[in-house]
Amino acid sequence: MIFKAFSNRDDSVIGPPACPGAGRGQSRAASHLTTEPPRTAQDNGTICCRCRLSSAKTEFNKAPIRGSERGHYSPATGKAKGSGTPARCGAERPGHGGARPARAACLKLKPFNGCVDPGLRLRRELPAADALDTFVETTKLGVVISFILLKKSNSFSIFQDQAEQFFRSGHTNNWAVLVCTSRFWFNYRHVANTLSVYRSVKRLGIPDSHIVLMLADDMACNPRNPKPATVFSHKNMELNVYGDDVEVDYRSYEVTVENFLRVLTGRIPPSTPRSKRLLSDDRSNILIYMTGHGGNGFLKFQDSEEITNVELADAFEQMWQKRRYNELLFIIDTCQGASMYERFYSPNIMALASSQVGEDSLSHQPDLAIGVHLMDRYTFYVLEFLEEIHPASQTNMNDLFQVCPKSLCVSTPGHRTDLFQRDPQNVLITDFFGSVRKVEITTETVSLDSDLAGFESNLPKDELATEPLKYAEQLPVAQIIHQKPKQKDWHPPGGFILGLWALIIMVFFKTYGIKHMKHIF
Amino acid sequence: TESTSPDSNAFVFCVSVVEGLALLDLGVSPYSGAIFHETPLIIYLFHFLIEYAEFVFMITDVLTAVALYLAIQDFNKVVFKKQKFLIELDKYAPDVAELIQTPMEMHYIPLKVALFYLLNPYTVMSCVAKSTCAINNTVIAFFILATIKGSAFLSAVFLALATYQSLYPLTLFAPALLYLLQREFIPIKLKSKSFWLYTMQYTALYLCSLVVIICLSFFLLNSWDFIPSVYGFILSVPDLTPNIGLFWYFFAEMFEHFSLFFICVFQINVFFYTIPLAIKLKEHPVFFMFVQIAVISIFKSYPTVGDIALYMAFLPVWSHLYRFLRNIFILSCVLVVCSLLFPVLWHLWIYAGSANSNFYYAITLAFNIGQILLISDYFYAFLRREYYLTHGLHLTRQDGTEAMLVLK
Numbered sequence: 001m002i003f004k005a006f007s008n009r010d011d012s013v014i015g016p017p018a019c020p021g022a023g024r025g026q027s028r029a030a031s032h033l034t035t036e037p038p039r040t041a042q043d044n045g046t047i048c049c050r051c052r053l054s055s056a057k058t059e060f061n062k063a064p065i066r067g068s069e070r071g072h073y074s075p076a077t078g079k080a081k082g083s084g085t086p087a088r089c090g091a092e093r094p095g096h097g098g099a100r101p102a103r104a105a106c107l108k109l110k111p112f113n114g115c116v117d118p119g120l121r122l123r124r125e126l127p128a129a130d131a132l133d134t135f136v137e138t139t140k141l142g143v144v145i146s147f148i149l150l151k152k153s154n155s156f157s158i159f160q161d162q163a164e165q166f167f168r169s170g171h172t173n174n175w176a177v178l179v180c181t182s183r184f185w186f187n188y189r190h191v192a193n194t195l196s197v198y199r200s201v202k203r204l205g206i207p208d209s210h211i212v213l214m215l216a217d218d219m220a221c222n223p224r225n226p227k228p229a230t231v232f233s234h235k236n237m238e239l240n241v242y243g244d245d246v247e248v249d250y251r252s253y254e255v256t257v258e259n260f261l262r263v264l265t266g267r268i269p270p271s272t273p274r275s276k277r278l279l280s281d282d283r284s285n286i287l288i289y290m291t292g293h294g295g296n297g298f299l300k301f302q303d304s305e306e307i308t309n310v311e312l313a314d315a316f317e318q319m320w321q322k323r324r325y326n327e328l329l330f331i332i333d334t335c336q337g338a339s340m341y342e343r344f345y346s347p348n349i350m351a352l353a354s355s356q357v358g359e360d361s362l363s364h365q366p367d368l369a370i371g372v373h374l375m376d377r378y379t380f381y382v383l384e385f386l387e388e389i390h391p392a393s394q395t396n397m398n399d400l401f402q403v404c405p406k407s408l409c410v411s412t413p414g415h416r417t418d419l420f421q422r423d424p425q426n427v428l429i430t431d432f433f434g435s436v437r438k439v440e441i442t443t444e445t446v447s448l449d450s451d452l453a454g455f456e457s458n459l460p461k462d463e464l465a466t467e468p469l470k471y472a473e474q475l476p477v478a479q480i481i482h483q484k485p486k487q488k489d490w491h492p493p494g495g496f497i498l499g500l501w502a503l504i505i506m507v508f509f510k511t512y513g514i515k516h517m518k519h520i521f
Numbered sequence: 522t523e524s525t526s527p528d529s530n531a532f533v534f535c536v537s538v539v540e541g542l543a544l545l546d547l548g549v550s551p552y553s554g555a556i557f558h559e560t561p562l563i564i565y566l567f568h569f570l571i572e573y574a575e576f577v578f579m580i581t582d583v584l585t586a587v588a589l590y591l592a593i594q595d596f597n598k599v600v601f602k603k604q605k606f607l608i609e610l611d612k613y614a615p616d617v618a619e620l621i622q623t624p625m626e627m628h629y630i631p632l633k634v635a636l637f638y639l640l641n642p643y644t645v646m647s648c649v650a651k652s653t654c655a656i657n658n659t660v661i662a663f664f665i666l667a668t669i670k671g672s673a674f675l676s677a678v679f680l681a682l683a684t685y686q687s688l689y690p691l692t693l694f695a696p697a698l699l700y701l702l703q704r705e706f707i708p709i710k711l712k713s714k715s716f717w718l719y720t721m722q723y724t725a726l727y728l729c730s731l732v733v734i735i736c737l738s739f740f741l742l743n744s745w746d747f748i749p750s751v752y753g754f755i756l757s758v759p760d761l762t763p764n765i766g767l768f769w770y771f772f773a774e775m776f777e778h779f780s781l782f783f784i785c786v787f788q789i790n791v792f793f794y795t796i797p798l799a800i801k802l803k804e805h806p807v808f809f810m811f812v813q814i815a816v817i818s819i820f821k822s823y824p825t826v827g828d829i830a831l832y833m834a835f836l837p838v839w840s841h842l843y844r845f846l847r848n849i850f851i852l853s854c855v856l857v858v859c860s861l862l863f864p865v866l867w868h869l870w871i872y873a874g875s876a877n878s879n880f881y882y883a884i885t886l887a888f889n890i891g892q893i894l895l896i897s898d899y900f901y902a903f904l905r906r907e908y909y910l911t912h913g914l915h916l917t918r919q920d921g922t923e924a925m926l927v928l929k
Contacts, residue, residue: 490545492565496740500565503733511675 170422171285171326174435175278176201176211179260181292181301183217183252188372189363191219192233193291193333193379195241200386201287202245204434212263212278214250216292216302226370233375233383249276257307264288265318282323287331287432291379294334296357297342313343320346327420329432333378335360338414350397350420350427354378354404355411362410377409391434397424538567538653550742552750555760559653560686561738561747566656578648581659582639588662589834590635595669596807596838597627599704614913620906622841630837638834642860647827654827657686661831664690665810668697671704677726685734688755689817692795696813698723699799700806709803758784758822763881765863766824767889770882791820801904808903811835815896819889829892836899845902848894855891859884 180194198213220229220242231242250259262268263278280286292299298306319325330351332340337353354361363373364380381404389395401415417424538559541551551557570577607613638644647655664679676697683690707715738747761769768787772780794816802809811832818828862884869876
């Protein structure tokens with residue numbers, strides 16, 4: 001019940017969280033009463049639990065990037081240290097106005113530590129190791145909700161704001177779809193582009209389970225690679241982006257327009273493994289990076305097919321209608337890349353391209369030892385830019401738009417933000433490139449039995465009487481076990497046999513004469 | 522690689538008949554899949570013989586050999602009688618004594634024919650691969666036996682069966698008719714009434730038996746969909762799996778636009794040679810039959826080595842032509858080498874991946890050229906012998922110098 005109440009998004013009771021004391025919290029709560037998901041991200045402001053600046057900061061600085069977690073969909077990896085953004089505490093953010101006694105409020109709220117992981121989607125499975133934390137978090141959540149529901153005390157508003165904070169930030173999980181569409185050795189740079197972005201994205205916290213990496217050709221193990229098992233992105237072989245932990249989800253001939261669109265829209269055959277799926281939801285920020293050869297309105301896949309900007313726009317619209325993203329950042333590094341984002345019409349999409357229509361995106365520099373161009377200019381400078389980003393960076397999108405001016409890039413990079421609800425200045429790079437984890441680990445436990453009892457009794461009865469979910473009867477197991485259908489053998493029809501043998505006998509007698517019949521009878 | 526090598530293919534037993542019977546057991550028409558292209562009588566035959574498939578094919582091969590033995594025995598008698606008749610009528614030139622066949626040398630020919638068939642490596646391969654071509658060979662052998670024995674009725678029945686199974690023995694109608702007319706001493710003149718009467722009778726027998734067999738097949742499965750599956754398949758060549766024939770490569774490379782035209786051309790190529798051969802070889806229908814069988818096995822849409830085995834079995838019958846064969850050494854080398862190279866290049870193409878279809882098709886082409894050269898060589902030798910028989914061995918031109926016979 002607790003879960004159900006919590007998950008009712010359109011229930012007017014729960015609004016987006018706000019740092020308590022900020023008067024805006026209330027109004028914002030009101031404004032979100034009628035909104036449809038996904039919420040606009042104007043108010044991803046502070047979360048009170050972020051007030052623990054010092055400890056959280058040191059924690060994440062020491063944190064290693066979590067390795068791949070294949071097979072576990074765990075948006076809330078409670079153990080991913082350092083994926084919080086403590087620096088986002090309201091006092092430091094411009095535009096959120098009003099000093100608020102954030103710290104005081106945090107202290108007041110200490111018993112609960114109202115920081116429940118906003119990424120905690122209670123409907124989904126959680127790793128077993130986090131069960132205790134989960135339970136703790138959910139019970140805290142339940143308490144918060146119960147108080148909100150019952151409206152029993154003055155601190156209701158605080159708790160309401162507390163709970164609203166879950167939904168303050170627009171997104172709760174990050175995904176990345178990185179696509180390299182070219183094959184053949186001389187398109188080395190496209191693979192290097194994609195792997196550089198992969199590297200940055202992984203470094204900033206998105207785990208492999210949330211990255212769909214599609215590489216159309218294998219450069220590291222290409223027989224023409226003089227340095228096998230490496231893909232370099234900088235000359236003099238300074239940076240090997242191929243590493244030991246690169247996980248390619250779609251490789252070689254699996255990178256097709258159809259597979260790409262199926263990944264995006266989620267219309268994949270049930271036999272597809274999880275690593276090949278984009279399991280995003282309406283709280284996901286997705287980064288889509290595509291590179292390859294393109295033209296005015298299309299991008300070439302694998303030398304034999306193309307995806308057009310119309311198809312891409314329609315795919316994004318399907319994603320929007322299925323609520324598969326909260327916000328989407330689309331980056332494309334091809335010739336005439338701006339043509340690919342011209343047709344987008346779904347909300348919450350921001351797009352960047354490396355060149356305008358009519359311009360070619362150029363490659364950066366060849367490496368004489370390897371013999372091919374290693375990177376494209378735009379992605380090279382983007383990579384340089386991203387190398388300076390760390391998970392706590394406050395760098396925003398406007399800085400990304402400035403990357404690679406015409407003097408460096410020869411082509412004019414373009415961007416499109418009209419479909420995006422937030423101001424790009426308020427959009428952090430780590431909103432898309434990193435994986436923001438709003439997790440607070442606590443060692444305190446709270447016992448809630450009395451509160452829970454009171455909470456339970458107030459829920460309407462019909463909510464209690466939901467039938468347990470189960471799978472539809474797919475396999476007629478009983479039938480299979482007890483009742484194997486009998487294999488009926490085919491027999492030729494009697495008329496046929498009769499006719500055939502009559503004919504044979506007739507031929508025999510015609511040949512050898514009727515007189516032979518006397519030998520039979 | 523017996524069943525995987527393409528030498529005995531599109532009608533290969535293991536895959537297709539088993540599949541057809543399995544589909545029948547599931548209650549589905551066996552022709553609904555794309556693999557099974559056998560006639561319903563084969564379904565009936567193998568329905569209860571499928572466990573003994575190896576024995577069935579061994580028995581069919583033995584039956585073919587026996588039929589050929591008996592046929593050639595009778596044929597030799599006929600040849601000898603005819604020869605005697607012509608000598609008595611003084612149709613032969615005086616100095617051709619060495620060209621005339623003697624009973625001594627003809628004594629072992631039937632045995633040689635049977636052995637040629639049984640011990641031919643192509644026959645063995647075809648038997649091991651359990652190709653239904655063996656059954657086709659049996660039916661054609663019985664047809665030849667019936668024709669040579671002179672029974673028009675049986676010959677028509679077996680010819681109908683052979684045509685029913687694979688479409689091409691239709692062309693054997695002409696040599697059979699010619700042989701039977703010869704046997705009945707009916708002169709082949711267009712104005713002769715008895716000629717037309719006999720022809721009509723034979724045609725009627727043939728067509729009626731064909732119709733009866735087809736209708737009977739209808740009653741096996743209560744549907745007509747065996748007709749497009751069997752005959753449509755043979756005529757329209759949808760399956761371009763590589764085999765030792767000429768069709769697959771062409772139609773794999775061809776544009777759709779032209780494929781109908783070229784299918785017509787290729788199919789006409791099989792049936793086309795009947796008329797000129799009938800005109801030229803009307804006195805020698807059995808040789809005509811031999812050449813026709815060879816032409817069928819070269820130009821049919823899905824040839825297999827079993828077809829080759831059948832006409833090669835006849836070669837001892839014309840061993841007296843040996844002195845006139847010109848290319849026999851090259852031919853035999855080509856045929857042997859190509860037969861050996863078939864599996865090698867198949868392996869290189871499909872398994873090793875270092876060759877491609879062109880290699881395999883080149884060997885196919887060379888093999889078929891070898892076969893065509895073989896047939897044309899025998900044809901030339903036969904005609905040359907006939908010429909020598911009537912005109913004498915030492916040919917002189919009008920001015921007395923020695924002349925050379927050239928086949929134009």
